[in-house]
Amino acid sequence: MVEMWQVIRRWFDPRELRSVGSTPDYRFSLANERTFLAWLRTGLALVAGGLAAAQFLPPLPLAHLREVIAVALLLLGGTVAVRAVDHWARTERAIRLGEELPASRFPAVLALAVGLGALLLVVAVLVRAVGDR
Amino acid sequence: MTGPPDPGLQPERTRLAWRRTALALTVVMVLTVRLALTGDTAGTGDTARTGDTVGALLGGAAVLGWGAALRLCWRRATGTGPARAYGRALPLVALATAGFAGFGALLVVRGLG
Incomplete structure (x- = not known):
């Protein structure tokens, strides 16, 4: 818990951040910043x-399913x-220290979740289309 | 800008990335204000909550949060020179995004009530 607060x-x-390692070529820092911004826009999307x-979704047949979908997307965006x-x-720390960039499973997990x-949803749409006929 | 020109235009690309992020934040703000003002109406035209004071206050809070985040984006987007300090802009803008997510979830739950 204490460790988590320290990270935050x-x-x-x-x-x-500036006290560790040496200042890298500024282009690396800017590329890191842009990657961060791209992730942030993914979260905002x-x-x-x-x-x-x-x-804008019409009420769904399952009670509160629309709200569940909305909250799930919102929480996913916040997490991103x-x-x-x-x-x-x-990453910035690793660049400054000349270490390997941190590996992450997050992109794969997010891609799988989405x-x-x-x-x-495709299955739900198809089931509904067949049911309506 | 100082130093030799960068053929990769890195600072420019970064500034444009901040602008795109500001634009995305604006879209989220508009959707949040709409949700706060109309309640959860699902586009059915049922505006039962329109004019609700709490909704107006929540919408105002969303606009304030957006303004603060946009200010940070704009500072980074118009800043010059590559040797800028890291600053707190990055974690703060991410915090604003997470804040909009939590705030939106709150509004969705409020719409159920």
Whole structure:
């Protein structure tokens, strides 16, 4: 728990990040920053999807399914944003120390989750189309 | 900008990335304000909650959060020189995104009530 707070404090303390290793070629830092921003926009897109699902999906046959979909997308978007800062800070640290860049399973997990969700919805749409006939 | 020109245009690309992020934040803000003001109406035209004071306050809070985040984006987007300090802009903008996610979830749950 204490460790978690230290990690969070480090995200907000640029001096600490600058104190390790040596200043890299600025292009590496900027590329890292852009990767962070791309992840952030991925998170924002998920949040926008959740907000749109809550407002523009018609009520679904299953009670509150629309709200569940919306909240799931919102939480996924929030998680992506928090993970983006953590990954950015760890990458910056590794660049400054000349270490290997941090590996992450997160992109694969996110891709699987989104793919699975899309598949479920395709099945739901097909089931409904067959049921309506 | 100081130093030799960068053929990869890295600072420019980064500034544009901040602008795109600001744009995405704006879309999220508009959707959040709509949800706060109309409640959960599912586009059915049922605007039972329109004009609700709590909704207006929640919408106002969303606009304030967006303004603060946009200010940070704009500073990074218009800053010059590659040797900028890391600053707190990155974690703060991510915090704003997570905040919009939590706030949106709250509004969705409120729409159920």
